[in-house]
Amino acid sequence: MTTVIEKNQKNGRLEVGTPLLEVKDLHVEFHTRDGVAKAVNGVNYSVAAGETLAVLGESGSGKSVTAQTIMGILDMPPGKISQGQILFRGQDMLAMSEEDRRQIRGQKIAMIFQDALSSLNPVMTVGAQLGEMFRVHRGSSKKEAREKAIELMERVRIPAARQRVGDYPHQFSGGMRQRIMIAMALSMEPDLIIADEPTTALDVTVQAQVMDLLAELQAEYNMGLILITHDLGVVADVADKIAVMYAGRIVETAPVHELYANPAHPYTKGLLRSIPRLDQKGQELYAIKGLPPNLLKVPAGCAFNPRCDVATDLCRTEIPKLHQVSDKDGKELTGRRSACHLWKETLHG
Numbered sequence: 001m002t003t004v005i006e007k008n009q010k011n012g013r014l015e016v017g018t019p020l021l022e023v024k025d026l027h028v029e030f031h032t033r034d035g036v037a038k039a040v041n042g043v044n045y046s047v048a049a050g051e052t053l054a055v056l057g058e059s060g061s062g063k064s065v066t067a068q069t070i071m072g073i074l075d076m077p078p079g080k081i082s083q084g085q086i087l088f089r090g091q092d093m094l095a096m097s098e099e100d101r102r103q104i105r106g107q108k109i110a111m112i113f114q115d116a117l118s119s120l121n122p123v124m125t126v127g128a129q130l131g132e133m134f135r136v137h138r139g140s141s142k143k144e145a146r147e148k149a150i151e152l153m154e155r156v157r158i159p160a161a162r163q164r165v166g167d168y169p170h171q172f173s174g175g176m177r178q179r180i181m182i183a184m185a186l187s188m189e190p191d192l193i194i195a196d197e198p199t200t201a202l203d204v205t206v207q208a209q210v211m212d213l214l215a216e217l218q219a220e221y222n223m224g225l226i227l228i229t230h231d232l233g234v235v236a237d238v239a240d241k242i243a244v245m246y247a248g249r250i251v252e253t254a255p256v257h258e259l260y261a262n263p264a265h266p267y268t269k270g271l272l273r274s275i276p277r278l279d280q281k282g283q284e285l286y287a288i289k290g291l292p293p294n295l296l297k298v299p300a301g302c303a304f305n306p307r308c309d310v311a312t313d314l315c316r317t318e319i320p321k322l323h324q325v326s327d328k329d330g331k332e333l334t335g336r337r338s339a340c341h342l343w344k345e346t347l348h349g
């Protein structure tokens with residue numbers, strides 16, 4: 001363990017807890033023929049070095065659009081960033097020069113996608129793809145770049161890396177391809193990795209291996225990690241804190257264990273109840289009633305109200321703010337916020 005820490009310090013690795021990314025009041029909308037869809041509607045979140053933030057929520061809640069905006073790969077148009085800041089180590093990426101932004105996005109922040117096969121170039125060997133970053137950004141020779149590629153492949157535990165460096169993406173299994181994606185993301189030793197459903201396309205057993213690898217490398221390099229997923233099982237093992245999204249907004253944030261032990265938002269409660277559990281074998285699996293809203297026709301008030309068992313008239317008229325929540329004695333709970341008018345009842349009731 002000490003060797004890792006020493007190495008990190010020698011390499012100028014950030015100290016755990018150094019603020020890396022802060023998304024502030026981000027609004028992203030899509031202008032479509034049928035109207036304006038507010039896909040991201042005032043999102044705030046942050047992640048520090050060595051920290052894992054999991055972003056949870058049903059399909060269409062704005063998880064990927066937020067990530068794409070951070071990475072600068074949002075389709076514009078139809079997408080439009082209408083408001084907000086994305087601070088990377090205190091500097092607003094949305095306000096900096098294109099050149100500065102490119103440097104951060106290529107080298108300081110890396111992204112891993114769900115589908116390695118469509119993210120990797122099918123007609124280029126994995127070695128050439130891994131090495132390219134070193135040639136472009138570090139001016140490495142072809143030979144040096146190849147050695148770096150092998151080193152990275154070994155780092156993500158691809159067997160027989162030296163023999164396989166000249167293979168093409170389709171010659172690897174899904175799990176191995178995802179390891180190559182991780183290697184690619186790691187190549188420039190970024191401060192932050194954004195992983196958008198990194199294991200969704202894999203078999204369950206392989207999912208766990210890839211997730212473990214990612215978590216291990218993150219800890220070793222003190223990286224920040226934003227992990228986007230539907231999978232509450234994955235989150236419990238690796239995340240430090242969670243942001244739950246619904247219809248473009250964050251509806252709850254909490255340290256991971258507190259969220260599991262005592263969720264504050266009715267939507268989070270529903271999500272947690274819908275995980276299959278071994279001790280409830282035979283019982284019918286819970287599902288939150290209804291469907292996520294059409295973003296062109298978001299319900300008035302709290303967007304979740306038509307699906308909520310405890311909604312009141314207030315919930316149908318007024319959009320709840322993301323409140324700081326407190327325990328029964330009124331003591332603020334660190335990192336815990338809920339966008340529910342009834343948070344006291346749902347948390348303590």
Ligand SMILES: Nc1ncnc2c1ncn2[C@@H]1O[C@H](COP(=O)(O)OP(=O)(O)OP(=O)(O)O)[C@@H](O)[C@H]1O
Pocket residue numbers: 030032037039057058059060061062063064065066075078079230295
């Ligand atoms: N290029 C686009 N044009 C129009 N609408 C878009 C575009 N990309 C995303 N959207 C809309 O933005 C909303 C949020 O999408 P996003 O991809 O962020 O969801 P998500 O939370 O990542 O869902 P999933 O879990 O399915 O990946 C969706 O309603 C989607 O239809």
Ligand SMILES: [Mg+2]
Pocket residue numbers: 063064065196
């Ligand atoms: Mg997505």
